[in-house]
Amino acid sequence: MFINDILIDWNRIEEDSYLQTINAIGGIERITLTNPVTFFIGENGSGKSTLLEAVAIAEGFNPEGGTKNYSFSTYDSHSELCDATRLSRGTIKADWGYFLRAESFYNVATKEEEYSKGPGGDPQHLHEQSHGESFLQMAQSNFREKGLYLLDEPEAALSPQRQLTLLIEIDRCVKEGAQFIIVSHSPVLLGYPEAQILTFDNGPIHPCAYEDTDSYKITSLFINNREQLLNQLFRNNDIL
Numbered sequence: 164m165f166i167n168d169i170l171i172d173w174n175r176i177e178e179d180s181y182l183q184t185i186n187a188i189g190g191i192e193r194i195t196l197t198n199p200v201t202f203f204i205g206e207n208g209s210g211k212s213t214l215l216e217a218v219a220i221a222e223g224f225n226p227e228g229g230t231k232n233y234s235f236s237t238y239d240s241h242s243e244l245c246d247a248t249r250l251s252r253g254t255i256k257a258d259w260g261y262f263l264r265a266e267s268f269y270n271v272a273t274k275e276e277e278y279s280k281g282p283g284g285d286p287q288h289l290h291e292q293s294h295g296e297s298f299l300q301m302a303q304s305n306f307r308e309k310g311l312y313l314l315d316e317p318e319a320a321l322s323p324q325r326q327l328t329l330l331i332e333i334d335r336c337v338k339e340g341a342q343f344i345i346v347s348h349s350p351v352l353l354g355y356p357e358a359q360i361l362t363f364d365n366g367p368i369h370p371c372a373y374e375d376t377d378s379y380k381i382t383s384l385f386i387n388n389r390e391q392l393l394n395q396l397f398r399n400n401d402i403l
């Protein structure tokens with residue numbers, strides 16, 4: 164494990180900051196990571212990306228994504244949580260890492276192409292591929308053993324089949340000593356065996372079993388009772 168704990172110093176955050184009102188993280192001082200793969204799950208707006216971004220910046224990544232060598236910025240939007248976050252690290256330092264966010268992927272792909280055309284680079288043509296193809300290629304070419312990877316909703320670009328491919332890539336790297344922290348709503352990705360799943364729903368961030376995640380429960384309810392569920396949903400509009 165390269166990161167064991169995420170530590171937040173709330174004295175460094177203004178009392179009237181919106182961060183104090185995010186139920187999952189407001190006032191939380193320590194989040195312990197127990198497994199090589201940790202998932203952040205929870206409703207839209209529950210604070211997952213905010214925390215992942217703070218971890219990424221504390222680790223030295225560019226807020227928009229990429230490797231630690233990426234220094235571009237198209238929009239400065241990171242929160243003050245970044246300045247208040249420290250990481251408690253393991254004894255071994257990650258010799259490589261990547262921060263991949265679905266929302267700023269286009270800008271990172273542009274930079275990746277630019278950097279790859281430099282001296283000694285392997286020219287990439289990410290913009291000549293589909294969103295999912297280029298996203299997966301970027302992951303495959305940047306995932307290495309003994310790396311630290313922070314992924315924000317990687318499923319956004321990927322078909323279910325390619326999500327399985329991503330799981331294979333994750334597993335390959337974990338077996339070689341990599342660590343992943345992944346924000347996800349995908350019942351496919353969340354199914355990775357032995358993952359630590361931390362939910363941002365229903366109060367302070369806490370562990371959750373795979374079968375108790377909304378992603379799993381709602382997807383299985385939908386698949387197993389589609390007609391009944393939709394009939395009720397369209398009639399009552401309040402089943403969920």
Ligand SMILES: Nc1ncnc2c1ncn2[C@@H]1O[C@H](COP(=O)(O)OP(=O)(O)OP(=O)(O)O)[C@@H](O)[C@H]1O
Pocket residue numbers: 181185205206207208209210211212213214
């Ligand atoms: N600059 C800001 N000012 C005020 N509130 C903000 C700001 N940035 C984010 N928020 C709020 O912080 C909360 C957490 O946002 P965040 O993007 O971390 O959610 P999330 O769990 O990643 O959601 P999603 O699953 O939709 O990506 C949201 O309610 C959001 O509206």
